[in-house]
Amino acid sequence: MDNMNLDQHISQRFNQDLEEIRSDLLEMGGIVENQVVDAIAALMDADSEKASKVLKTEDKVDIKEKSIDEECTQILARRQPAASDLRLVLAVSKTILDLERIGDEAAKIARYAIELSEEGESPRGYIEIRHIGNCVHKMLHDALDAFARFDVEQAIKVVKQDKSVDQDYATAIREMITYMFEDPHSITRMMNIIWALRALERIGDHGRNIAEQVIYLVKGKDVRHISYKEVKEKARS
Amino acid sequence: MDNMNLDQHISQRFNQDLEEIRSDLLEMGGIVENQVVDAIAALMDADSEKASKVLKTEDKVDIKEKSIDEECTQILARRQPAASDLRLVLAVSKTILDLERIGDEAAKIARYAIELSEEGESPRGYIEIRHIGNCVHKMLHDALDAFARFDVEQAIKVVKQDKSVDQDYATAIREMITYMFEDPHSITRMMNIIWALRALERIGDHGRNIAEQVIYLVKGKDVRHISYKEVKEKARS
Numbered sequence A, B: 001m002d003n004m005n006l007d008q009h010i011s012q013r014f015n016q017d018l019e020e021i022r023s024d025l026l027e028m029g030g031i032v033e034n035q036v037v038d039a040i041a042a043l044m045d046a047d048s049e050k051a052s053k054v055l056k057t058e059d060k061v062d063i064k065e066k067s068i069d070e071e072c073t074q075i076l077a078r079r080q081p082a083a084s085d086l087r088l089v090l091a092v093s094k095t096i097l098d099l100e101r102i103g104d105e106a107a108k109i110a111r112y113a114i115e116l117s118e119e120g121e122s123p124r125g126y127i128e129i130r131h132i133g134n135c136v137h138k139m140l141h142d143a144l145d146a147f148a149r150f151d152v153e154q155a156i157k158v159v160k161q162d163k164s165v166d167q168d169y170a171t172a173i174r175e176m177i178t179y180m181f182e183d184p185h186s187i188t189r190m191m192n193i194i195w196a197l198r199a200l201e202r203i204g205d206h207g208r209n210i211a212e213q214v215i216y217l218v219k220g221k222d223v224r225h226i227s228y229k230e231v232k233e234k235a236r237s
Helices: A003-044 A048-079 A083-118 A126-149 A152-182 A184-219 A228-236 B003-044 B048-079 B083-118 B126-149 B152-182 B184-219 B228-236
Strands: none
Touching (some): A003 A048, A003 A126, A003 A184, A048 B083, A083 B083, A126 A152, A152 A184, A152 B184, A184 B152, A184 B184, B003 B048, B003 B083, B003 B126, B003 B184, B048 B083, B083 B184, B126 B152, B126 B184, B152 B184, B184 B228
16 A cells, blocks of 8 residues: 555544544434433323333443443544544544533433322423423423534534523422422422423533534634623534 | 654653643542531531532632643543543543532532522421431542542542442432421521532542542443442452
């Protein structure tokens, strides 16, 4: 092989590596997204079997995270990427942390679903769970989609969605506290609903983090810890 | 300058860079540790002035995180570290995420402290806050100390502490729910105590994450998502 071919060969191999961590990330994202959907459904339908399915997937997610993290380290050590390649590796290595934590929150929701299913049905708080659950599932889906297509505008939308989830969450918590006050016998039950709402809100935060990584990856700009308005301006400039 | 001197010069500059991110990390750790201490004190003493001080430090922590993250990216792009140098950079870039989130949790506690101070004093839940607060402060302090001294044994101890914090937290939450049941008028107040306990428990989790990074850094072993017993075995082998 002459030098130019060798260079090309190395560069192809490198692109393959980068493509691999990206597709592995999206695969991990798909698994975690299913966990979230199943956990919410388990809660709504008092379906402890579905909840157990979510808990059984936890190990799979952890293994996936470790292996992608290891791939990222290998690429950094062997290929010494620069510029946008380096940003891709760093964005993947941070995004898998968020995905792993979303999986953790989904597992928590599954555990609350099991406890709630033992206590029998009650409509209190279910509208709020369904509503916020739908919102954060959409956020996660859109954030992963933005990552798959390197789509900054989609990422900006996810950051915006997080703001409205936070507002809906605060309102829902106040409602649940009112229910507890009106019917102290429901306190234990309502606490499980409150924890589930909290877990959903956290999933929204992690969805936002993923969207911020997409903006960093494409634009090279760190848009964490700033308002939605500032994110929009910075990402589009 | 001959070649050898140039090599030495580059390598000295590189070591300076590594030393800098390490000391910047420890400085950021010190700021965050103070936030935790002040937030707990603000809660215990119904001191809303101290709570405001914690909230004012949030920006400082965010700026510190961004600048260390940027330094890490620069080192990866320009110096292409390998082996233990690469592990140091990666461990720093993950640990600052945990420190930033500990700062977030401290800010949450400060906000609950302000709400609680408006409602007047009540001894309910304060023993639990003080006890768990002391434990997680110790965990954070020990984790940062382990990072400063690359001390694996100290890091193992932090992982062990997290287990006992989780147990104490579960017991405390059960107690708070009993109080709410006995005195529904205290529900709003107790919810603030519960959120503060939750924030402390999360700080403990992040302290454990930092300790796990120390083990990765020194031993090159990923000890996340495994039990304390497994961590101990893996870190010592």
